[in-house]
Amino acid sequence: MPENGRGPGAAAGPRAPESFEAFARASQKRLYRTAYLLCGDADTARDLTQTTLAKMFQHWRRASAADHVEAYARTVLTRTYLAERRRRLRDLLAHSRPGPGPSPDHADLRVTLLSALAGLPPRARAMVVLRYWEDQSVESVATLLKCSESTVKSQCSRSLVKLRAQLGEAHVYATGS
Amino acid sequence: MGDNMPEDEHGSALLVREFMEHAVAELPPAHDLVPAAVVQGRRRRARVRVAVAAAVACAVGAVVFGSVVLPGGDGGGTVRPAASTTPSPRTSEEPAPYRTPVHVEPTSDTEDAMADLPPAERERQEEFQQRAAVLLDELLPDEVGLIRPVDLAVWRYQGETADGEVFGVVLSVRPSGSVPRSTRHGDTCPEDPGSLRGGSCEQGTLPDGTKVAAYRLLDGAPDRTYTRVRFAYGHSDAELAVYPDPDAKASAPVTAGQLLAVVRDRRFLDLVRYADANPMEKKQISVMGG
Structure with missing residues (x-):
């Protein structure tokens, strides 16, 4: 496993309450990266991160009293993302027809990944990001998304098969060239 | 990540993780989001306060309306002064946005901070x-x-x-x-x-x-x-x-x-x-x- 320098698992340990600004400054980069994998573009990720931090500020007394403030923030981020996706889907259905997604045969690894992730339903995408980027256990993801552990396992398994089908070819292409 | 995961699934998970590493590595850095988040957070708090105040006002209004209109109330022929519709300044007022101060260290011992x-x-x-x-x-x-x-x-x-x-x-x-x-x-x-x-x-x-x-x-x-x-x-x-x-x-x-x-x-x-x-x-x- 390559070291990514952000250590989400390591950062999720218990911590003493601190000022909101100290927490936010220490966490914003990690949240931003996770948000990027959830939404797929930098601008939306920035908005999502800012909204997450704003919600943390709004409920800071409660949030800072949590055993794992980072886990609390991750939960806020994921649920905000899912709520936003539901809202956007309603808007999309009401006002426009969806256009074509990004080209799946793009050689760039980043675009390939984002394209593959975009092919997953929002909840499945959130499960993948939480499990394989944030290193969260099946139990944690199930708690966060308010579903059963078996649902997390089966969704992640199906998602991995889909992602592998797209990423595997790109990976061979990228490393072979 | 690999808790009780079949081997081929574990390999797929590692592949996905590898792609994720590449994707975020190319991510342009975001500027400091904290000041704007603080402002947004204050507005959110204010909106909640206004909503709570409005709900309380509605509830009070409903009680007053019920006592006047519903049978058994004392509204039969009694003229009551209309309740003020002017919102309280406290509840309608948006809080001033917070501007995170710029920190500057004193450059000399004689400079007061x-x-x-x-x-x-x-x-x-x-x-x-x-x-x-x-x-x-x-x-x-x-x-x-x-x-x-x-x-x-x-x-x-x-x-x-x-x-x-x-x-x-x-x-x-x-x-x-x-x-x-x-x-x-x-x-x-x-x-x-x-x-x-x-x-x-x-x-x-x-x-x-x-x-x-x-x-x-x-x-x-x-x-x-x-x-x-x-x-x-x-x-x-x-x-x-x-x-x-x-x-x-x-x-x-x-x-x-x-x-x-x-x-x-x-x-x-x-x-x-x-x-x-x-x-x-x-x-x-x-x-x-x-």
């Missing part, structure tokens, strides 16, 4: 700075950027533009001490414009008739100017100035006329009045240079 003030006085000055920053942001041209307090002194602020330009802003209300008012400033523009050495001056008056003169002057470097207005107010000397960004080699993006408009604004004068009545700066011990 707000951090050294007694807690109550420091809090008062910080509150004043917040009010001033928000108002200056509204009154100064957009080109000055977002106005934030500087935590070194109550009179220091700075404007930051989206392009990264930083303009020093001064809002000072300083007790004039024993300096005679007539010798404090040039309240009128000089008769000889040449004395301004390429700068300019614009004359104006405050609502109470006080004369003021706003200057746009060269800042040492050619074609780089700062803009300043000073005037006597009560027992104080007030000054508002915007300075250039030396790093960006950009002049203060404010004209003398725009600065005059700011100091004539009633809300600005309210701030000056408060600072005059409740001084936050040390008394002058000599005549300020013009």
